[in-house]
Amino acid sequence: MEQLEDDHARFEDLEEQLDLAKKQHDHQNSMQGKKEIGELKVKLQEMNQLHEQAVKLSEELQDVKQRLLIEEKQRKSVENELVKLKKAVPEKEDDFEDKKSYMKENIHKGSSAFGNPMGLHNSNPSRDTLSGQRATIAKLCEEMGLQKILQLLTSEDSDVQTHAVKVVANLAAEDTNQAKIVEEGGLDALLMLLRSSQNTTILRVASGAIANLAMNEVNQGLIMSRGGAQLLADTACKTNDPQTLRMVAGALANLCGNERLHMMLKEDGGIKALLEMARSGSSDVVAQVARGLANFAKCESRGILQGHRKGRSLLMEDGALTWLIGNCKSTSTSTQRHMELALCHLAQNEGNARDFISSGGLKEIVRISVESSREDIRNLAKKALRVNSKFHNEMHA
Structure with a gap:
């Protein structure tokens, strides 16, 4: 009996061990399965x-292909526009400048020095040549649109920029186009060219x-408020090309014809730049410098006569009087006329009397008279x- 009980106990013990073994086996199988499922999930992810x-x-590849297609279309469009631009302005720089179409020339001998436009060369192109070229440019502007032409000023292709700025300069020579050019952002684009370009032709034509x-007058205020005088002065410092200097001097000379801008013009280095360019x-x-000083002096003289200005001329501090006296008799007739006008207007201001007397300017006024x-x-x-x-007291002392 005891033997049976022992056997039964061992049997139960074996059953428990077997059951435990099954549970462990099932657990291991479950863990293995989970592991395999986990690995499958990782691979799936x-x-x-x-x-x-x-x-x-x-x-991304499709986007790149699309961008390339767009860039190719833009490139072809720019090439087509460049062809149009080249047709509108002569390919040779000399031909373009000789026609002088983007800088109007004052041909009235009796007109004042105040606010006269300037020209590229002293020789006048034929009326038919100018008329034909302006008609071509007007047609181009109509076909392409002014906005599109102005956009080409920001092109990364210097050849496109060069021809575009020539067209804009031609358009700017016509009074009827000027307001539209400014409204469409042309002035800002031209000033940006002065700020960023190192190309002599672009600097010259943009300045023109x-x-x-x-x-x-309205544009003068806009040019000054956007740092135009300082940019023109900086342009003069980074080139020794006479034609570029002439364009810069002409722009500053025109700004000198606005008395309200005189202080800002001086502070931004415009007067100093003019005298430096004369060297x-x-x-x-030199002709444009003389015209600028005449414009400046006439405005000051008028301000004194009208009673809203007094005191020593702003031109005195930068040595303009000394330069005028030293060069008045050694220049062409037209330039000499501007210098004489500048001296006479400055001489009317009693605030300048001491400078005139000490520098020999009084004797020069007597000679001019x-x-x-x-x-x-x-x-x-x-x-x-x-x-x-x-002066009266000095002469009769």
């Missing part, structure tokens, strides 16, 4: 990620275009000698 990456790469825009020795540059080839200038010199009491 990896495959899904690879698929997503492949889809993304495919989309700004000079034409500066014939308008180039180019007669064309007798020797000037222009009767109106001789009379202006006599008036200065008469109205400036300090």
Whole structure:
């Protein structure tokens, strides 16, 4: 009996061990299964990620292809526009400048120095040539649209920029186009070219275009408020090309014709830049400097007569009087006329009397009153000698 009980106990013990072994086996199988399922999930996720990456790469490839197609269309469009631009303006720089179409020339001998436009060369192109070229440019503007032409000023292709700025400069030579050019952002684009370009041709033509825009009083204020005088002065510092200097000097000379801008013009280095450019020795540059000083002096003189300005001229601090006296008799007739006008207007201001007396300027005014080839200038010199009491006292001391 005891033997049976022992056998039964061992049997139960074996059953428990077997049951435990089954449970352990089932647990191991379950863990193995979970592990395999986990590994499958990881592989599935990896495959899904690879698929997503492949889809993304495919989309990016399509985007690149699309951009290339767009860029190709833009390139062809620019090439077509460049062809049109080249047809509108001569390919050779000399031909373009000789026609002088983007800088209007003052041909009225009796007109004042105040606010006169400037030209590229002293020789006048034929009326038919100018008319034909302007008609071509007007047609181009109609076909392409002014906005599109102005956009080409920001092109990364310097050849496109060069031809575009020539067209804009031609358009700016016409009073009827100037307001539209400014409204469409043309002035800002031209100033940006002065700021960023190192191309001599672009700097020259852009300065010429700004000079034409500066014939308008409203535009003068906009040019100054956007740092135009300082940019023009900086342009003069980074080139020794006489024609570029002439364009810059012409633009500054036009700005000198607005008395309200005088202080800002001086503070931004405009007057100093004019006198520095005169050292180039180019007669064309000297002519524009003289015109600018005449414009400036006439505005000051008018302000004094109207009673809203007094005191020493702003030109005195930068040495303009010394330069005028030293060069008045050694220049062409037209340039000499501007210098004589500048001296006579400055001489009417009693605030400048001490400078005139100490520098020999008074003697120059006396000479002009007798020797000037222009009767109106001789009379202006006599008036200065008469109205400036300090001159009268000095001469009769």
